[in-house]
Amino acid sequence: MNAGLVIFLALFLLVTGLGFWASRWRPGDLGLLSEWGLGGRRFGGLVTWFLLGGDLYTAYTFIAVPALVFGQGALGFFALPYTIVMYPIMFLIMPKLWTVARERGYVTAADFVEHRFDCRTLGLLVAVTGILATMPYIALQLVGIQVVLAALHMSGTGVWSDAPLIIAFVVLAAYTYTGGLRAPALIAIVKDVLIYTTVLTAVVVIPAHLGGWAAIFAKVPAAKLTFPAPPPHSTGILSGYATLALGSALALLMYPHTVTGVLGAKSANVVRKNAVFLPAYSFVLGLLALLGYMAYAAHLNTLPQFRDGFAHYGPSYAVPALFMRFLPSWFVGFAFAAIAIGALVPAAIMSVAAANLFTRNIYKAFLHPGVGEAGEARVAKIASLFVKFGALVFVLGVPEKYAIMLQLLGGIWIIQTFPAIVIGLYTRWPHRYALVVGWLTGMVAGTAMAASTSFKSVIYPLTIAGYTIPAYAAVYAVIVNLTVMVVATWILKTLRIGAGRDGTLDMQMRGA
């Protein structure tokens, strides 16, 4: 493992250097929030492609998707349709959001919602939902790093057991503080080269060891490979799979780190082109998901050298174990660096995005309305530190299963901002208070559905007139949200309650 460790550390040092150098890349006044938090909105097509790719396809994805396929079979493959249907929606809505944000100087989606509907509370709710959903997501990136550090035997002993993870995170926090969104944008280029090399090598080399793809699939039981026919009076798991893909796509587009990556682009056309070319990552993700079957076919969890790892990390250990079993040790170091760096990029973007939300829609909107541009950037930098250390404390202090639970809930929560943001891009028909009430009912309904499965599953089996349709709770909850919003809008308009004025039409521009 020595050669692997050397390569791992060398690559980590390389990205650390890049991270600190990022503040001098395409120099801008980092005392402005749009420079620190959006990279000055100057990223071209290729950099945006790396940035969004590094952002949306996280280390947690690389560990969790194959783990789900390893443990549950076909269901885990939902990641593929999920990342296929996301881009047509991105193509339609994100250029619109980019344009209004550029014209008006908005840094977050909550900025847009607040001014479009003339409602600070609605902006606050969008911001708080974003921060709540993002925190456990950052925590899970750390879990991804933890798994590979453990596999490299890099976790220390006793009080030092978490030292490597803490060091990695302190370094990340430092260069995100100085470079803002420029740091992950630059590192994302390295990350993607590493990830593509790793995955393409793995899907060629490992099947050769296991007798080819046909042999791998032949070792997987038929019940795992496809879904069983639905039971009578039910759509079975088929509707669960489809709604999981659709709901996850709608949710991912609303996550603050996605919006931040989009708003960092230099034109709406850059966003459109990216919606065309980003699915290249989806293909890699689909192949990566199948590593789960390779781990299954190789019976890795029964091998003595991996017993401890599986006991401690469960199916999440499948990918690291697979690499160690079949790839030379120097390449294992390379692959693990890809995963660890793949965690740092989204963790950095997520903390920048959460910091932008806090600064604009909580601090500026409620605590200190008179804050100037330099003050905004200062607050955001400090907020990014709090967000990261919050996530670190969470990972070290709370069992991993709670982070996963909260991340599942995060998807159900963040989709509740879809009506305000996306409908708002097209029409001002929804009443501002109706959006607030819809959001609240959606949050409560979605959380209750997840609670009814003891937070173990996000598939909720809804039964109507004796017919059961199991579906992703986020999709049901956002339907509840939309229904309540429509009814409440109609009532509020009938009562002639003021809808406020559309701040996106003001002659006066806001911010930069």
Place this chain on the structure above:
Amino acid sequence: MGLVSRWVYLLLAVPFVGTLWVPLYDHVRPTFLGFPFFYWYQLAWVPVSVALTAIVYALRNPSPSDKLEGDA
């Protein structure tokens, strides 16, 4: 907005039908290069959806606000 550019957006809906209607592909056969149908069918949708979005990108009429959007 011309007739072509309006209808071309419907192409964006095609991947939803193709990938979210699960009974369409919940089978093992026919296999391709050892991959069961369930898997290669969904993987094949990646290039198809890229092609569809690219067609929409190419045929859409640039909106009047594109000037404001800055150059790509």
